[in-house]
Amino acid sequence: MTMVENVRNGLLIGAAPRGEEGREPWFLDPREILRSVRLRWPTVLLPVLLFLAAAAAWTALNPPQFAASTQILIDPRGLQVVKDGLTPPDQASDASLLLVDSQIRVLTSDDVLGRVVDRFDLAIDPEFRGRETLLGALKDRLARLTGRSGPEVEPRLTALRALRSRVGARRLERSFVVELSVTSEDREKAARLARGVAETYLARDAATRSDTTRRAGEAIEGRLAELREALRKAEDKAQAFRARRSIVGTRSQLVSEQQLTQLSDQLGAARARAVEAAARVRQVEAVLAGGSSDAVNEIVQNPTISALRGQLAGVERLRADAEDTLGRRHPSYQAALVQEKALRGAIEAEIRRIAAASRNDAQAAQANERSLAAALERRKAEALRVGDDFVQLRELERQVEASRAVYEAFLVRGRELQEQQSLDTSASRIISPASPPEKRLGPPTPVLFLAALVAGLGVGLVGSLGLELAAGRVRSRRRLEGYLGRPVLDSLPPVPRDAAGTARGDGRYEVAVARLRHRLAGSATGQGPLVVLVTAADDRAGKSVLARSLALSAASDRERVILVDADPHGALTRDLGIQAGRDLAGTLRGRAPLADALVTLPSGLRVLPRTDELPRGLAGDLADALLRSDADLVVVDLGLVGGDVVTERLVADERIPVLLLAVNARRGRLAATDRALKAIGPNRRPRLVVVDADPRD
Template sequence: MVLPEVQPRTGARVVLRRLWRGAGFIVLGGLFMVAAAVALLGLIPPSYTSSIQVLVDPTDLRVVENDVNARAPQADSGVSIAESQVRVIQSDNVLRRVVLKLHLEQDEEFVKPEAANPTLAWIKGALGMLPPPASRDPVNIALDTLQQNLTVRRAERTFVIDVAVKSRDPEKAARIANAIGEAYFSEEANARTESAKRASDALAGRLNNLKRDVEQAEGQVVRYREDHKLISSDGRLLTDQQLGDLNQQLVTASIKTAEAKSRLEQARRMKAGDASTALPEMLQSLEMQALRQQYATLSRNTAELATRLGERHPAMAEQYAQQRDLQRLIQREKERIIETTQKDYDRAAASEGAIRSNLDRVKTETTTSDRAYVGLRELERTLEARKGVYEAFLRRAREANEQERLNTTNVRVISVATPARQRSFPPSPKIVLPVALVLGMILGGAIALMLGADSDRRRDRRAAAGLGSSYRAADA
């Protein structure tokens, strides 16, 4: 005889039936977890977190042209600078300033009092849990506790540093976070002041020797000028200035002579032209314009009369006589213009000749001065080199001295810390209780499923045993 195979009970209806039968376990599991969460929330002391945001610009403020601590980072070094400032904020120098300013070494939250029970103290000492006497300084203990409650990180792809402080008191957390920002600025300012002071002291040691070298070089230049009679004005030799001025005057005089000659040639060609011929603008005069206008009007009237009366009319003779008179006046005006133009040309040519004569004389003097000026230029180059070095050192020393009182760090707080309105740990009951309820119900559901599965297995075994008995009775 073969018994029928029992199918496993894993269908959705079976699971729902098992959960329904174990609904009590689900409710009890949820309530238990909620009660446990409420108890834990009541036992765990709350902590609050306040933070500030510090913007670290890799390029410092250009208060002076040559900063001792000037940073001109490359494109890929800005992140390294920001990460370095994260380490500076976490350093002992910065945090020790905060501990001393806020007296955290007297705060029980940061420096826990030692156990009064001698037995407990002996057990801790035997287990190595007590620090050595040299490490029990309250300031150092408060510093270690502050480092544990401090979180400093840089937001990705930014130069903004988040400084978060955790404390049981929200106002204390905000006060410590703001104090860390102030201590960081003070530490950076002191570091830059110290760097500027070292640079200023190093530069000041060289200024006296450089000044003495410059004075010696200046005395050599003055004596050489006096010995060779090299007179200069505005940094140039007088002969060089005269030579430059005469060259410029010669160019101007040559242009004027050429222009005067051109006008003279045009005036001579104008003399043979007709009275009605247009004149160049450079040869125009008010009197010539008036005569030519009269001649044009008279010629127009004569032409009109000739058309109406004829060429042989007695009135035409008078018109022709007036035209001849105007032509003579125009011709005399042309001769006057030619004479004036000739005089202008003569004066321009004479002026050009005088300038050329002076230029030749100055060239001769310049040749003599240039021979002596070779040695002078060598002395002046030496003087300029020494003076340049001295002025650079002097300017740098003054800038370094001034930078001791300047803070060129381009760092600023973009968000100050304020007391937190909600605790950061443990999480809010609005989050913990629903999560605890869901976890408890899941745990209760798992228990209900396991118990239901065990009950179904026992029921199946009993049913299989009863069915086997029935088959044996039927066979008998």
Template sequence: MSGIQAAGQHRDDGALDTVLRLLWRRRRTVISPALALMAMTLIAGAIMPRHYTATSVIMLDRGQPENVTGVAGVNPALPREPVSILGEIEVLRSPAIISALIKAEDLENDPEFVPALALSESTAWLNGFLAALKPEPDPIPLGASPALHAVRKAISINQMNRALVIGISVSTREPSKSARLSNRLVELYLEHQRQARTEAVMSVSSFLNDRLETLRQAVNDADAKVTAFRSTHGLGQNGEISLAAQQRTDLNNQLVQARTTRVSTEARLERLRLAAHHDDLENMPDVLLSPTVQNLKAREAELSRTLADLNARYGEKHPYIRDTRAQLEDLHRRITGEAVTILRSMENEASIARIRERSLTAELRDLENQRQTEGEAMIQLRELEREAETSRALYQTFLTRMKETGSQTGLDIPDTRVVSRAPVPDRPGGTPRGVLVIASFFVGLLPGLVLAILVERLDRRLRHPRDIPQKLGLHLSGLMPRETAAPRNTVPPGSTAEELRALIARVWPAGDAPGPSILGVTSTLPGEGKTTLVYRLGQVLARSGRKVLLVDADLRRPALTLLATGNPVDPDHSSAPNLMSVLAGTQSPESSIIRLQQKSLFLLPGAIAGAVAPDLLEGPGFMSLLRYMQDNFDIVLLDAPPVMPVADARVMARFCQTMLFAVRWESTPSDAIQQALELLDASGAGVPLMAVMTMIDLRKQATYGYGGYRKHYSAYQEYYAY
């Protein structure tokens, strides 16, 4: 295997190596968004003013008693649930508190919070641009201060460490202003809490006074109704009729017991009847529990053992056996009779249970009818007593609450205390600009990585040698490195020569088969290195002793002539011997073919034929030329035009014994190559195709993980010699 071919082998260095190579290959795509974001951060940091943040800390007093009496009253401490703490944070951010702060500190005349005061013609465009980038602010309530939104944005209120502690931060452009506003906001919040407690006490006191008078009258009315009802119905003080209630209770208990007995007896009777229906009555538990049946079953088991013993000793007709069997049959009849007797007894028990249940039901119904009047009176009396008791309990509750409220009037126990006042900050708040710039660079790498991966996935160009057989279905015959200098009048580089020798060994293998004498070289599109491939291949073939003819067969844009001789093709094809004049019959092949610097390398110059090129290639002149070339040269290399632009290569393929298909590395999309191959197949030439990957950038190929040739080239380049 040659050097370049070895370079084309894939090196599986793992996922990390693949990712690193992709990042290096697409480094500009990865870094560009990061640099752009970093530049935007630098510009924004230079434009935006610095802010100083001052923080004061308050705590909801956990140990404060709820009221002086120890009973829940109208001055409760703040709830301790997190939801309520968040509610207090919203109170601190409420328009009422913020508006009071604006008024106390005269912030309506502060340019920092009212941008219109600082707006000038020189900065109007910048402020407008920055305002357009900001999200839409919350709507300002009707009649509120124009500084309300800006002040709310400058204030940050958070619960600290999941405790009953709240931090109140204010960020402005002046350190002293930040501390002053934070401390003033705490003072306004505490004053707001005191006013709220005072208003709550006054409101509750007024409500309790009105409610107590109403409840007092309700209690008196309820007691009067109970007394009048007892007098009307002749009920005692306790309101009970003990004898009637006890009789009903006893009858109810007896009825429940009778009903339970009846249900149980009927269930046992139903099981016995079902067993009798299936001739299995003697095996039921109620039957088996009978002492008589147990004795008969024991006797039956003893006779069964005796019969088994006799069967083992005598024949079936022995008198002992017949006598024993007769005894068994008699026992079975007695057991069946006893089971039927038990069934009849169970039926009697069920009938007695039903009669008893009906009797108790009738007695209870009569007693209920007799005592219905007394029962209804008792129900009404109990209802009146419950209403009176409820009114009395409610009145007592409100009376107690009224006393507690009176004891707390004028007593204000704060439920919030200041942990620390806001000091004047000595440095700007927020993240340092240097850290932001560095962070923006790394954040910008993320879209760069996504873009690089997307570009890599959407890239349809061929890079790896295995892409040709996998994506195109062609046999890869060789690789051609890219040459930086013009190849005219130079020998092939050592690596290129070795690859060409490997290609020759595949096209013309050693053995009895001579190999193709007419070889066409084409490509999908122009600029894929096919002309250089023809010229270099001819040089190596001629050096091996073969007589080689290079034919500049591209009658639209001939390039081989300029590459081999340095002379451009004359547009007036009639003035010089060339392929056009030979096909037209105006020149002979002998007079048109020229010898190049190598003695066994010859060239038939090209010409520009235009649209008539396919007609010339299908004419008799081209067939005569092919016969002449086969008779006088060992190998003929045709530099055919590309397949996609014109049909010349498809026509020429019919006369070639083999076609080399040049595929430019990392250039031609695979779908375009596939279309070209379909066009060649549709032409009906049926010529064997062998692919050659051309113009390979060894340095760049190494970044894909399968271009190790350049890495080791210095170790064995001295072995190359053309």
């Protein structure tokens, strides 16, 4: 193998190992996540494909759904068409909101939806009748085979259940508006069904109100005959009591009470007339006794007396003229005097007649007064007698009035309800008719597939990280440092090989080996060769390649190098195809020079092959021989940690300064490395070297 010669120290100075500060779990490092994805790409790709297939299957099995909505105003107050409606108008309150919520239940009830099913023939619609699917057929077949198949479901009931699951209603906040939505696979069908449900509800609401009014009217009509008969019986009973007790009168007053009132009024009037007649008599008699007649109205207003007084005045003028002109002895004077005397006598006779008439009127008034007073006393006695009967009559009449009032109220209400049957007093109406929806329900198909892709990637990433955690592989230097909590000395890329599998030279690998070798040489102290022990926890091939590469790198720099094969399996000896010139055990026992057992290769590398098992007691002798050798560098390929006693003895020998623990990034396990470190113990601090590491680390 061609190695890099004379690598400058300046090339190696900047490749110091990273410190322990700032470490975090490897699965939080994006580079480690990308590495896990690259290594386990089938684990990431499989969930992606499964999720995309599930999305495609869901899209194929679930046709697009469209939801059409309409808005209905449910006014709990109603219309005040007539003064007295069957139900009183409600005011806005919490009870009204409860009423609207109840109407939402009615809107989505089976009564309304069933009529919609019949109206649109949904029982024969494939969307609502149900399509035959492979899964459904298998279930039916299995049910028939197990004897658990149920009865055939009626198509109308199936369509009703499907429509019920596709209908939703809710009351908009702070309003009496209800939003109804219907879902269907067809835009136009969804709009038709939404309009159909709303119209059916309003029609059923109007029909229910009319039917309620009709039934109330029929109930009232059924009571009218009973009320009429009760009123007739009450009237007959009152009339029979009135006839039996001879009580005559109006609804408000008896005849005896009317007569008593009239007699009382007549008696008062008669007494007034009697007093007035007596006063006239006294006035007329005063005139006859010589008083003045001008204060008596009957005399003053009497036409006869007025005429006689006129004649008397004319005769007195003639007498006065005859006395002045002719004297008292003249016949004219005497004739006038006779006429005057006759006229005065006629006036006095007329006054006496008026007085006699007044006395007759006074006597008649007094007689009428006495008669009315006697009649009034008799009526009072009769009124006291019929008082108790009249109380009973009033009770019977009140019963008649109550029966009549109830009967008339029922009669009027029955006629009103008959007229209200044809009136629609509902204020509910559709305020926003349903129209074909523009967009389908659910996310668009691209969004669905994008979500499936993201979900698949997420599951794949989590799965790949989970598998990596479960596998416990080293994979990278950073992951190993994070797991162990200690630094790694260096990492080497994979050994390049040709098409036949033979290792070949590669500049990057040679530089990495040279850098590791010079780093080890810089840590050497004291005289004598630098002895480097190379072991591993679970990777036998990796440590052997590392040991051979270190030895070849030093040999290419013309250093004296001894490569010791201390692996019980003898991997180096077998790979190099060499045979020992002398038995190693015999050489060590005989204290012979170690050079007698070495095999020199064409590259100048000296190899101490392993031919047989090395006795345990010679492990210390081997260490002594290596430390006394004339080589500049001694590389010992040990067995696995805990694999054999010789390896344990050499590892525990503190005279050997350098112990390398090779960890294969691809095949090595973190737990095995941790166990190897614990087995080595705290006294020896091995240096970790990651082999077959990713070149990008």
